[in-house]
Amino acid sequence: MRVEQFLRNSARRLPEKEALVAGTTRLSYAELDLMSDRLAAALLARGIAQGDRVVIFTDNCFEAVVSIFAVLKAGAVFVPINPSTKADKLAYVLENCRAAALVTQGRLAATAALAMVSAPSVGFLALIGGKGPATAGALSFEEAVTDETPVSLPAPGITLDLAMLVYTSGSTGFPKGVMMTHQNVVAAAGSITTYLENREDDVILGVLPISFDYGLYQVLMAAMVGATLVLEKSFAFPQAILNRMSEERVTGLPLVPTMAAIILQMRDLEPGSFPHLRYVTNTAAALPPSHIARLQALFPSARIFSMYGLTECKRCTYLPPEELARRPDSVGIAIPGTQAYVADDEGKPVAPGVIGELMIRGPHVMRGYWENPDATDRALRPGPYPWEKVLRTGDFFRADADGFLYFIGRMDDIIKTRGEKVSPKEVENVLYALPGIAEAVVVGVADPILGHALKAVIALSPGASLSERDILRHCSTGLEDFMVPKFIEFRDALPKTDSGKISRRLIEEEMLEAAE
Structure with a gap:
């Protein structure tokens, strides 16, 4: 089975069932299937070929879901990118995967156009809403999905073909494209829906970015079992x-x-x-x-x-x-x-x-x-x-x-202090057990005596009042002495990645810059 078959099967079995709720838009499986067929046909007419990479640079919207299945139905590979991505990083991704097309929204068109300057492989822009000087010659998403010309799509390929590239942070500072075949995605989605016991009467909340694989798989797994996805922007x-x-x-x-x-x-x-x-x-x-x-x-x-x-x-x-x-x-x-x-x-x-x-x-x-x-x-x-x-x-x-x-x-997160190896996660779990702590990260800072000293960076819950002494006393009761942080730093909030995860790396980079 290929991934687009998730949608085809559910549309055949449950045509009138609500597939997607996104803001005020509500689409049945039949409607979602037809719209993605029409967009696939438009992509093929513009020259998209089997195996081409198509970047989807949008927020969580119904058009993004339509685009994912359209790209797959065209036999191509979709590449989801977070809408907060800046032009230079977007340009890197476009150039790295030699994208043939870019799907984006009107509000992101200027960023997309700037990135495309450095990516000559991009043959055209598929635009969701909005027009302007930067979008001349763009394929209109709205026109494509309402075109009533009969659609006849060729066989898209086999299960060993690539389905998606998901870019993830790399140790060199440049993101790496994770290659997932249709076989990979079908296996993962099938396994997860098995232990979650997903079924067609499920209504699943999709609030995490679909550029983040956890958010993306809510789209794919819902389509696989015929469930309803309630998609929210954040x-x-x-x-x-x-x-x-x-x-x-x-x-x-x-x-x-x-x-x-x-x-x-x-x-x-x-x-x-x-x-x-x-x-x-x-x-x-x-x-x-x-x-x-x-x-x-x-x-x-x-x-x-x-x-x-x-x-x-x-x-x-x-x-x-x-x-x-x-x-x-x-x-x-x-x-x-x-x-x-x-x-x-x-x-x-x-x-x-x-x-x-x-x-x-x-x-x-x-x-x-x-x-x-x-x-x-x-x-x-x-x-x-x-x-x-x-x-x-x-x-x-x-x-x-x-x-x-x-x-x-993490193999590169373990902190060695006083000759002992400390897992930041173990210290963080103890910190989170103290009422009033909303967010916590433990990092290592250079220390001439200890090698590295532990530093806890903490954000308190609204209305909470905790002192450094309160936190150290709590840690002393739950941790061995070498695991008790030497330093405590309070912040209003901790930096996050695009997927909403607290970023230890960003905190460490901030401390390095401050020390220079």
Whole structure:
């Protein structure tokens, strides 16, 4: 099966079922299927060929969903890019993947036009709304999807073709394009919808950027099972989003830790306020055990799934909700149909309790980084069979005697202080257990005596009043002495990535600049 078949199958089976709710726009599966057919035909008429890359540079909107399926139906590869991306980075992506076309919105057209100057491969712009000097000759999205000329699309390709390139941060400062085939995406989506038990009567909230694979897969998985996706632009106005959840009777809530922290700060929320909510999922970073307990109290009807994943394979592990009470700090077991194990430097599995690197096997593992063989060779190593590659996650883990996995830290995040190795995540979990702390990151700062000293950068909840002494006293009761931060810095908020994850890297870069 190819990814566009998700939509075709659901449209054939459930033509009148509501597929997408985005603002005031409500589309059935039949309507979404027809609009994407028409746009695919328009892309082909403009010269898009099988395997061409088409960048989708938009916010969360129904047009973006139509565009994703249209690109796939044309046999091409879609490349989702966050709308906050600046022209120089967009130009890098366009040039790096040699994009043949760029889909964007009127408000982003100037940025797109500036980036296209450095990307001669881009043959045309497909514009959603708006016209201007920078968009002369652009393909009109609105005209394409309302064109009633009968559509006849050629066979798009096979499952081994690339479906998407998702650009992720690289250690060199240049983003890397993660190559995912149709086979990869189908395997990942099928595995996740299996353990979440997704079904056609689900109503899934999509508030995370579709340029972020966690947000993107809400689109793909909803189409796979015939569910309804409620697509919102962001979580900037949480009360409005929660109201929307009630109105649409949302059953699935995908969130990241920063969203969880905001929800848990909302004092007027009563336990049981969302009786239709069936499950809550979390990834991007591990939820502190204290947050999990409070979410369970707030959403008593929902099963909470703590998960761990990477763009390079979409999802690695999930914790069955019935294990939360016994293993609240575990990220669980391998997702169905895959294998996850802790290995030594030679790639050999280690015994329970031994810390090593997490390795991932399965049909969801990427094919590599776009035209970057060196980075690919570092990330993929030979597997147990001659034809197989397994993914090195770059993360330290340990497994317990029952095979449940525990995140220890990024291989490059571990801080060595006083001769001891400290996982920032372990210290952060203790910090989050102190009422009044909304956000926390622990980093290492150079110290002539300790090698590195621990520094906690903290944002307090609204109305909270905590002193440095309060925080240090709390840490002393929950951590070994070498793990207690030496420095505390208070901020109004911590910097975030485009996906809403707290960025340790940005904090470290700010401290380096300040020290110079």
